[in-house]
Amino acid sequence: MVALQRKAYSRFEFWKQHKSKQALLVTGARQVGKTFLIREFMKANYSNVVEINLADDAAARRSFAAAEDADDLMLRISVAASTRLVPRETAIFFDEIQECLSVMRHIKQLVDKGDYDFILSGSLLGVKLEGVDTLPGGYLTQVEMFPLDFEEFCWANGLPQKAWEKARESCLAHVPVVDFIHEQLMKLFHRYLLVGGMPDAVNAFLKSGTIDQVRVVQSEIIRVYKRDIAQYAPKTHRLVIQNIYDLVPSELTGTSKRFKFSSIENVKRFNQVTDEFLWLINADVAIATYNATEPKHPLLISKNDNRFKLFYSDVGLLTSTFIKRASIDLLDGGTSMNIGGVYENAVAQELNSHGFATYYCANKRLGELDFVTERANGDVLVFEVKSGSSYRTHASLTRALNDPGNGISQAFVLAETNVEVYGDVTYLPIYAVAMFHIDD
Structure with missing residues (x-):
């Protein structure tokens, strides 16, 4: 797949340059290029990347759903990650976040610590991300992606x-x-x-x-x-x-x-x-x-x-x-x-x-x-x-x-x-x- 130039990419860059304690949430329908563009962005901006697909990785999904608090979730992420977590240098990417909305409950505490950058992606097919609306304001920067205009x-x-x-x-x-x-x-x-x-x-x-x-x-x-x-x-x-x-x-x-x-x-x-x-x-x-x-x-x-x-x-x-x-x-x-x-x-x-x-x-x-x-x-x-x-x-x-x-x-x-x-x-x-x- 060719790396098509997308307007959303500049919004990802703006988030990275101007965020204080915010996770990036990328939404949109399936097949509009969310995952591909996020991977390209992480490749260009981070020396260390952890990607967990919550639709495909049933073991990680079950583990994260059982997390009692943010510290417990962070431990479970470190176990599920295929690479070592390096503070200040690592982006942690949860793909298909709608498959494990319990992760969303702990994002506030995770971004507050500031050790890692968190990127979440979710398609709205069949599952509206209602959990997003219940989070305190200021902890998510949301970018909605569409088909190429x-x-x-x-x-x-x-x-x-x-x-x-x-x-x-x-x-x-x-x-x-x-x-x-x-x-x-x-x-x-x-x-x-x-x-x-x-x-x-x-x-x-x-x-x-x-x-x-x-x-x-x-x-x-x-x-x-x-x-x-x-x-x-x-x-x-x-x-x-x-x-x-x-x-x-x-x-x-x-x-x-x-x-x-x-x-x-x-x-x-x-x-x-x-x-x-x-x-x-x-x-x-x-x-x-x-x-x-x-x-x-x-x-x-x-x-x-x-x-x-x-x-x-x-x-x-x-x-x-x-x-x-x-x-x-x-x-x-x-x-x-x-x-x-x-x-x-x-x-x-x-x-x-x-x-x-x-x-x-x-x-x-x-x-x-x-x-x-x-x-x-x-x-x-x-x-x-x-x-x-x-x-x-x-x-x-x-x-x-x-x-x-x-x-x-x-x-x-x-x-x-x-x-x-x-x-x-x-x-x-x-x-x-x-x-x-x-x-x-």
């Missing part, structure tokens, strides 16, 4: 950083991107729709340059997710959870793209399946974009928990469920198939990984706005996503902007185009969603 995908494919920076500068200044950079980014974005950001899938693409091996990897990741549903989800919910996960692609190719609960066998209302949806969302394998009835800050006030669009956490996993022939349309930005849901999945994924909470706005007065979100300063941003050539037609967005009672700060249409500005609407290339960050 589009910028990281561009790095992997050799796009010069200066080209990315030039494009971002143009998009944020609302001026056209230089043609040759724009064309390269559009080409890469269409490939990103097929490959997605799962590291193994990206590496398969970089190695082969074809889609076949990529789809093999993606199919295996989906099988892993389904095995986790079968193993970790509550027994009474497993079949429904898997049914919901399998329905996502067909729901996104529908007209409204909103998940219809009636699509689930014997289900008519959301309260019948609330726990099942939350399991997928908390496991980080699905992203929910909830309905907000008004495009006003704070959006949370008008949030409707019972209506939402459900996306896969990785757009490549979504497109891997389609027949391979559909890849022709995705590669060329064609419109002979309904690819609007694919574009929306990519947008939801990008905004989610950049810290935005995503909503869609739907009411009888306005119609529907694809994505409504807000920056850290409260500015409300609207993104309409257009996969076809008629991207300047957007009746709902026009009505929303013409209503002075709405609180929209900026309105964007993401489409197969370069940057254009007409009135209050800025038209951006679809890849430009990757250039928005919540703190900008």
Whole structure:
């Protein structure tokens, strides 16, 4: 596996440089590259490393669970470690921490002593790390990892950083991107729709340059997710959870793209399946974009928990469920198939990984706005996503902007185009969603 450049790495470095008495907790769904990146980080920053996988090492798991206090746990770690513990020089890495949450209870005391650096990694599949929430504040620095975002995908494919920076500068200044950079980014974005950001899938693409091996990897990741549903989800919910996960692609190719609960066998209302949806969302394998009835800050006030669009956490996993022939349309930005849901999945994924909470706005007065979100300063941003050539037609967005009672700060249409500005609407290339960050 190639050491892909990941943004999370700089956050690991920041933790090491600025921590006082804190452990590093790395979370995220399976297969997003947590363990690999932590190993690369430890290799570069520590002369001595201890790694204990709590899913694979049953003996260590039983031993740690029996620890009476922090000193007892430290003794048990020293016994389980395959290398000698050297104070001030050793990183102790607990992988799959959700398999032995009792370790979390002693982290405060262990980091207080300051003898070793502790790194923990956990996937949220089937087990929400509720123990984290009960720890006193200040003893954990949490970094959530996602699939590669589009910028990281561009790095992997050799796009010069200066080209990315030039494009971002143009998009944020609302001026056209230089043609040759724009064309390269559009080409890469269409490939990103097929490959997605799962590291193994990206590496398969970089190695082969074809889609076949990529789809093999993606199919295996989906099988892993389904095995986790079968193993970790509550027994009474497993079949429904898997049914919901399998329905996502067909729901996104529908007209409204909103998940219809009636699509689930014997289900008519959301309260019948609330726990099942939350399991997928908390496991980080699905992203929910909830309905907000008004495009006003704070959006949370008008949030409707019972209506939402459900996306896969990785757009490549979504497109891997389609027949391979559909890849022709995705590669060329064609419109002979309904690819609007694919574009929306990519947008939801990008905004989610950049810290935005995503909503869609739907009411009888306005119609529907694809994505409504807000920056850290409260500015409300609207993104309409257009996969076809008629991207300047957007009746709902026009009505929303013409209503002075709405609180929209900026309105964007993401489409197969370069940057254009007409009135209050800025038209951006679809890849430009990757250039928005919540703190900008």
